[in-house]
Amino acid sequence: MFNQNNQTMKNLALYSTLLLITLSSFAQLEVTLYGDVNDSTLIKRKQSMEEKGWTVQIRPEDSRGDDSGDQEFINRWTNKKLPAFELTDMNGKNLSNDDLKGKMVHINFWSVTCKPCIEEFPELNELKNKYGDEVIFLAIAPESDKKVNKVLKKHALEYRSFANAELFFEELGIDGYPKNLFIKEDGTIEKIIDGTHYKIEQVDDKATMVPDNFQYYDKVLDKMTNAGI
Numbered sequence: 453m454f455n456q457n458n459q460t461m462k463n464l465a466l467y468s469t470l471l472l473i474t475l476s477s478f479a480q481l482e483v484t485l486y487g488d489v490n491d492s493t494l495i496k497r498k499q500s501m502e503e504k505g506w507t508v509q510i511r512p513e514d515s516r517g518d519d520s521g522d523q524e525f526i527n528r529w530t531n532k533k534l535p536a537f538e539l540t541d542m543n544g545k546n547l548s549n550d551d552l553k554g555k556m557v558h559i560n561f562w563s564v565t566c567k568p569c570i571e572e573f574p575e576l577n578e579l580k581n582k583y584g585d586e587v588i589f590l591a592i593a594p595e596s597d598k599k600v601n602k603v604l605k606k607h608a609l610e611y612r613s614f615a616n617a618e619l620f621f622e623e624l625g626i627d628g629y630p631k632n633l634f635i636k637e638d639g640t641i642e643k644i645i646d647g648t649h650y651k652i653e654q655v656d657d658k659a660t661m662v663p664d665n666f667q668y669y670d671k672v673l674d675k676m677t678n679a680g681i
Contacts, residue, residue: 568648594618
């Protein structure tokens with residue numbers, strides 16, 4: 453039986469635990485819990501989530517932020533250039549890769565069926581507000597204008613938004629969401645962050661998962677903009 457101090461430390465470890473969630477094409481949630489791999493509270497949470505159909509792993513605290521996500525996709529496109537494309541945004545204006553030459557770009561690939569994607573919209577808005585015109589912010593979804601508009605009316609997103617990009621998703625090999633690509637001025641992909649980060653916080657005496665993505669995206673853009681990449 454734990455004494456009060458030990459139990460308090462366990463609770464703090466639990467509530468600061470970080471989760472990386474990726475929604476695959478089969479709608480399966482894969483979760484990484486960070487903390488003491490021998491923490492009995494964390495192990496019980498893992499077992500409880502697995503009973504609900506989640507795929508769960510526990511990783512040491514010092515590996516926080518080093519998530520590989522869809523490593524095959526990351527390896528395929530990191531330091532590469534996107535293939536030529538032309539898309540039409542929600543306002544009927546066209547965009548091609550030629551329009552992005554010489555500019556830093558953040559592309560958020562999402563889907564209307566992906567709850568974690570929609571939950572990170574406020575953090576994406578915060579990111580755009582911070583960097584303004586220094587970076588081009590794009591949000592691309594494979595579904596129809598009608599479906600994308602339905603989501604955007606309920607959940608504001610300040611990125612330039614695109615729908616009907618299913619063929620572009622197929623060409624890139626995107627089958628899980630969200631995927632965030634950070635592109636340098638020379639057109640090569642500097643960084644890919646796959647999945648959504650969450651943290652567990654105590655809300656009304658209940659452990660609640662809260663989105664925690666801004667710090668990761670901000671770190672990448674801060675490096676790109678300050679280094680003049």
